[in-house]
Amino acid sequence: MKSAIKLKVNGDDHELLVSPNNTLLEVLREKLGLTGTKQGCDLGACGACTVLVDGESRLSCIMLAVDAVGKEIITIEGIEENGHLDPLQAAFVEKGGLQCGFCTPGMILTARSILNEEARPTEETIKRKMAGNLCRCTGYKKIVEAVMTANEQTGEGA
Amino acid sequence: MRLPKFRYMEPKSIKEASTILLDEPGAKILAGGTDILPNMKHKVELPSVVVNIKKIPELDFIRKDNGVTRIGPLTSLKKIYQNESVKAGLPALASAASSVGSYHHQNMGTIGGNICQQNRCKYFNQSQWWRSARPLCVKAGGEICHVVNREEICYSAYSGDMAPALLALNARIILESKEDSREIPLETFFSGDGKAPLNFKRGEILTEIIVPEGSSRGFSSYLKFANRESIDFPIVGTAFWASTGEKEYRVAFTAVDRRPLRGRDVENFLNGKDLSDEVREEAVSIASKAATPVKTSVYSPSYKRNIMGRLLRVAIDEVMRREG
Numbered sequence: 001m002k003s004a005i006k007l008k009v010n011g012d013d014h015e016l017l018v019s020p021n022n023t024l025l026e027v028l029r030e031k032l033g034l035t036g037t038k039q040g041c042d043l044g045a046c047g048a049c050t051v052l053v054d055g056e057s058r059l060s061c062i063m064l065a066v067d068a069v070g071k072e073i074i075t076i077e078g079i080e081e082n083g084h085l086d087p088l089q090a091a092f093v094e095k096g097g098l099q100c101g102f103c104t105p106g107m108i109l110t111a112r113s114i115l116n117e118e119a120r121p122t123e124e125t126i127k128r129k130m131a132g133n134l135c136r137c138t139g140y141k142k143i144v145e146a147v148m149t150a151n152e153q154t155g156e157g158a
Numbered sequence: 159m160r161l162p163k164f165r166y167m168e169p170k171s172i173k174e175a176s177t178i179l180l181d182e183p184g185a186k187i188l189a190g191g192t193d194i195l196p197n198m199k200h201k202v203e204l205p206s207v208v209v210n211i212k213k214i215p216e217l218d219f220i221r222k223d224n225g226v227t228r229i230g231p232l233t234s235l236k237k238i239y240q241n242e243s244v245k246a247g248l249p250a251l252a253s254a255a256s257s258v259g260s261y262h263h264q265n266m267g268t269i270g271g272n273i274c275q276q277n278r279c280k281y282f283n284q285s286q287w288w289r290s291a292r293p294l295c296v297k298a299g300g301e302i303c304h305v306v307n308r309e310e311i312c313y314s315a316y317s318g319d320m321a322p323a324l325l326a327l328n329a330r331i332i333l334e335s336k337e338d339s340r341e342i343p344l345e346t347f348f349s350g351d352g353k354a355p356l357n358f359k360r361g362e363i364l365t366e367i368i369v370p371e372g373s374s375r376g377f378s379s380y381l382k383f384a385n386r387e388s389i390d391f392p393i394v395g396t397a398f399w400a401s402t403g404e405k406e407y408r409v410a411f412t413a414v415d416r417r418p419l420r421g422r423d424v425e426n427f428l429n430g431k432d433l434s435d436e437v438r439e440e441a442v443s444i445a446s447k448a449a450t451p452v453k454t455s456v457y458s459p460s461y462k463r464n465i466m467g468r469l470l471r472v473a474i475d476e477v478m479r480r481e482g
Contacts, residue, residue, distance in 0.1 A: 132260020
C-alpha cells in the first residue's frame with residue numbers, strides 16, 4: 001500500500017506517494033527526476049548510487065525511501081553552493097577525474113562524506129574509503145588526485 | 159531490480175516490535191539493511207512484514223561500566239572502530255568492524271545486523287535468474303543442498319566478521335521479547351543449521367552486546383583474508399585473543415563452517431604455554447584442522463584450512479613481537 005511521505009532532498013521538501021518497497025534510488029530517479037544518482041549493480045556493491053544522508057554516505061539502492069523520512073538527503077545535483085561548484089567537483093574537472101562519468105556522482109559524494117568526517121585525510125585513507133566505488137574506465141589515479149587536490153584546498157581554507 | 163512487496167512497520171519500542179514478530183511469523187527486522195535488502199532483491203528472503211527497528215530509541219550506544227563494554231545493536235560499524243575505548247582495549251573488534259564491506263556498508267551497517275546476517279553460499283546468494291538453472295536449494299525453499307548433494311540439509315557458511323572477534327572476546331548478548339529477557343554467551347546464539355543459523359526464540363530481538371572486563375586485559379586481533387580488501391566477505395577470518403601474563407588464549411574462525419567457530423583444540427594446546435616458534439607452529443598445524451569447510455564458495459576446503467593456520471601464524475607472530 002502506498003503512503004504519503006515527505007523527503008527533504010537538496011534543501012527542498014517533497015511530498016511523495018511511495019510504496020514501502022521503493023528504494024531511495026528509485027524515488028530520486030523516477031519520481032524526482034534526479035538522474036545524477038546512478039543505478040549500477042543495484043545490490044550495494046559498486047557505489048554508483050551513493051548519496052549523502054545527514055552528511056554521511058549511503059547506498060541509495062539498498063535503502064528504503066520510507067527510511068529516509070526526516071533526514072537531509074543530498075544528491076550530486078545539490079552539492080554546489082550558490083551556483084559555485086563544490087571544491088570536489090571543481091577538482092574533478094581540473095584534474096580530469098572522469099572518463100565516461102558514470103561513477104563520478106558516487107565518487108564525489110563519497111569523497112564529500114570522507115572530507116566531512118575528517119579534515120585532511122591521508123591519500124591512503126582516501127584510497128581505502130573510496131574502495132567501495134568502482135570505476136570501470138579504471139581512471140582511479142586521476143580520481144584520487146582530484147580528491148587530494150580538493151582535500152588540500154579545504155585544508156587551506158579551514 | 160525491484161524489491162518484492164511487503165508491509166512496512168516502524169515500532170517505537172522493543173515490546174511493540176516483539177508483538178509484531180509474534181503476530182507475523184513472516185516478519186523480518188530491518189536495521190542497516192545491507193544484508194537483508196540485497197537478499198530480498200535476489201528473492202531469497204521474502205518477508206511479509208519489514209520491521210524497521212531504527213525508530214526504537216536507545217539501541218545505539220557504546221558504554222563502559224566497570225571495565226565491561228556494552229554495545230547497542232544499532233551502533234554503526236564505523237562508530238565501533240572510531241571509538242577510542244574499543245580501539246585501545248578491544249582492537250579485534252575495531253579491526254573486524256573496519257574490515258566489513260566498504261566504507262558505505264560501515265556507515266549503514268550495524269553491529270547487531272552484522273551478527274544476525276544470513277549465512278552465505280554460492281548457490282544461494284545469486285539472482286533468481288541464476289538460481290533458476292537448477293532446482294531450488296534448501297535454504298532458498300527447495301529440497302536439496304547443491305554443495306553436498308544431499309537432501310534436507312543446508313551447508314551455507316556463516317561469513318560475518320564481527321562474530322569471530324566477539325567470540326574471541328568471550329562476548330555475551332541480551333535477547334529481549336515482549337515478556338522476557340535473557341542473557342546468553344554469544345557462542346550459543348549460533349545454531350549450526352545453515353537454513354536457520356540463529357537461535358532466536360519467536361518474538362526475540364537482540365538488544366545488547368556485552369564484552370566482559372577480562373577481555374580488555376589481553377591483546378586481540380582479527381585478520382581477514384579476502385579476495386579484495388574492500389567489498390568482500392572473508393574467504394577465512396581468524397580472531398585471536400591472548401593474555402600472555404596468564405597464558406590464556408582464545409581463537410575463533412569465520413566462513414569455514416555453518417556457524418562462527420571457537421578453535422577449542424588450538425586453545426587447549428596453547429593454554430598454559432609461553433608463545434615460542436615451536437608452540438606457534440604446532441598451533442598453526444592444529445588450527446588448519448579445526449574446521450571442515452565445504453565448497454560453499456569458489457575456494458576449496460583445503461585452501462581454506464591452509465589459510466586458517468596461516469592467519470593464526472600472523473596473529474601469534476604479532477603477539478610475540480609485541481612481547482619483544
